Amino acid sequence: MEANTYSLYNSSTTGPSKANREELADFISIIEPEVTPVTSAISKGSTKSVFTEWLCDSLSPAKVDSTAEGHDSTTWFNKAEDRARLGNYINISKREFGVSDVQQLVDQAGLDSEIDSAKSKAVRELKRDIEGVVCGVQDRASTTGSYATRGLFDWVDSAGPSDVPAAYRVPSGSISDGVAGAGTDDLTEAQLNNVLQSMFTVSGEKKSYMGVMAPIVVDIIDNFTRVDTAVRGRYHVNEPSGSKTINLEVKTFNSSFGVINIIPSVFLGGSNSGEELGTAGTDDTLAFTYDDDAGLILDTDALELKFLDSMHTESFEDRGGGPRGHAKAVYTLVVKNPKVHGKLLAADNHGS
Secondary structure, eight states: OOOOOOOOTTOSOOSGGGGOOOOOOSOOOOOOOOOOHHHHHSEEEEOSSSEEEEEEOOOOOOOOOOOOTTOOOOOOOOTTTTOEEEEEEOEEEEEEEEOOHHHHHSOOSSOSOHHHHHHHHHHHHHHHHHHHHHTOOOOOEEETTEEEOOOHHHHSOTTOOTTSOGGGSOOGGGEEEOOTTSOSOOOOHHHHHHHHHHHHHHHSSOEEEEEEEOHHHHHHHHTTTOSOHHHHOOOOOOOOGGGOOOOOOOOEEEETTEEEEEEEOSOSSOEEESOOOOSTTOOOOOEEEOOTTOEEEEOGGGEEEEEEEEEEEEEEOOOSSOOEEEEEEEEEEEESOGGGOEEEESOTTOOO
16 A cells, blocks of 8 residues: 655645644643742842942951050040941843733643733743842942842942942952862862851851852862862762662751851843844844853842832733733842852862
């Protein structure tokens, strides 16, 4: 028997295959990063201004000199002289969505309502946008009709920002800043411990931090104890062979100076290129690129995400072309005292 030639149902050819039914599964698969560790972990609040401000202060150094018996005080000190006022502008994040009138009416596989699916997708995208802004490198900005909130990679900086007094900037020792391509050595255990030691001198106590790291950095830390013992012997870990599991994971880095709970993220130090286009049939060129060998070591108690307008969706009037709307949030990042945090840069091929 002559073999059939299978073709699409709308082809101009004829034959028995024209009676074949199509099989279209009743689901839609989306595989994209959606975990937002920093915005999920820090506290949430509200603000009533486009520029949110807060105060920070410090204590004078410990004094060991004794005061003479019977000494009458003659000198008075201004205990508010080091008080500083920090601030951040809002950020407006918005994701628009729309569905044509016909597309909303037709029966589709994988969903009950095209507009409900579009709304849900916009909310999921908005959550990722907020995480990217919070963990971003951008400075705060205020221009006519446009604002930007300063991201953590700009806050956690020993050389600035310029509006942060030097006393409240992150100490240089709390930033392990390698030079990409300057060497062949990755970030070492000793270098990470030096960052924690510097952070300990700031707070004076062993604290637990959120270590949100790019996947490459997580992999480097996972291998800290798996070194060439002929060069850098530390200790051996024996695991029961009966478990049939090889454990190559370091969830917690615990040193004498602090504890880092390690969480991988692909939203660190990100930037955009291209643009998102709304014209049907036109390919979007919007791209997001994150810093793939960086990390943040955060005291989450010293961070807050304040909303001027909480995350929500809004539907607009259908003027005949189909339903439409947007998902939107207006917020700012409060970094109560920048010097308490730490940062890793160029951890891969760290250099000396």
